[in-house]
Amino acid sequence: MGKILIVTTSHTSIPGTDDATGVWYEELAAPYCAFADAGYQVALASIRGGEVPIDARSLAETPLPEPVRRFHDDPAAIEAAHHSKPATSVDPGDFEAIFLPGGHGTMWDFPNNPVLATLIATMLDAGKIVASVCHGPAGFIGVTRLDGSPLIKGRSITCFSDSEERAVHLDDKVPFLLETTLRGLGAQVSVGPDFTPHIMEDGNLLTGQNPKSSEPLAQAVITALKAKQTKAA
Numbered sequence: 249m250g251k252i253l254i255v256t257t258s259h260t261s262i263p264g265t266d267d268a269t270g271v272w273y274e275e276l277a278a279p280y281c282a283f284a285d286a287g288y289q290v291a292l293a294s295i296r297g298g299e300v301p302i303d304a305r306s307l308a309e310t311p312l313p314e315p316v317r318r319f320h321d322d323p324a325a326i327e328a329a330h331h332s333k334p335a336t337s338v339d340p341g342d343f344e345a346i347f348l349p350g351g352h353g354t355m356w357d358f359p360n361n362p363v364l365a366t367l368i369a370t371m372l373d374a375g376k377i378v379a380s381v382c383h384g385p386a387g388f389i390g391v392t393r394l395d396g397s398p399l400i401k402g403r404s405i406t407c408f409s410d411s412e413e414r415a416v417h418l419d420d421k422v423p424f425l426l427e428t429t430l431r432g433l434g435a436q437v438s439v440g441p442d443f444t445p446h447i448m449e450d451g452n453l454l455t456g457q458n459p460k461s462s463e464p465l466a467q468a469v470i471t472a473l474k475a476k477q478t479k480a481a
Contacts, residue, residue: 249287250344250473254280255335255364255387257353258296262421270301274459275349275381276329277319282466283347288473290328291343295357295364297334303351306459315463335363340370344476345469349462350382350408355422358383360390369399372452377476379469381456382408386426389433401434404450406457409439 256271283290294300307316319325340346346367348358358364368391372378380387385407391399410427413419431437439457440446446457447465454472456465 249289251289251291251342252283252345252347252469253291253293253338253340253343253367254347254349255338255367256292256294256300256332256349257351257357258294258298258301259353259356260301262352262418263356265421267421268301268304269352270303271349271351271353272382272459273302273306273316273319274313275351275384275462276300277315277325278313278462279347279349279379279466279469280325281315281318282463282470286470288344288470291333291338292328293333293335293338295335295361297332297337300329300332301353302329303353306351335367338367340367340374340376343371343376344473345377345379346371347466347469348380348384348387350380350384350386350459352383352418352422354383354386355424355426358387358389361387362390365391372399375452377452377454377469377472379454379456379465380407381462381465382458383426385430385455388435389429398433398435400430400453402436403453404436404438404448405430405453405455406438406440406446406448406461407455408458409442411439412442412458415442
């Protein structure tokens, strides 16, 4: 069935505060479980490698989302999260798709990251699936086409909205508002109601708005991969 790469943040704190951050657990667990259930091999990498930082707030939901419980009880998944590969060690040619979970940590180590930018641009240009959810599209910032224009210029995407950022009272803590910034780069950003599932598909670029979009986005990735396999057969 091929291999799918998940790349997470390695950033652990919100500067100027005592607040820890990292990846939002559901945004990691839901795609990991969905891809594994569909028969894909899943590799987990992070910006620096090593232990993937989990935002503690994402463990405060009652009850925990079912994929989070599954991931937490899966020794192989936990092992992968404790010993993720550094993004520098990843060969994009080994994978059919890349998935970027969010979490506020991405707002610091995803934008203008040359290693991540190369992974995204290489896979997108090769016709492979590039998917990202919530704050994960921060990784699109600094990714350019051959002519130097932003990769997402004119592309239809979604992301954690400015309204949602204000609702969680972190709009004055993050270095920039993601929706506003992506619009400024020329992306056609579509957002739905706060904290409800919303995904966008633009060719091989797939995005989701918030944690609750993680599962439907993962399923959309699987559908897109199967369509490619059928076409190639």
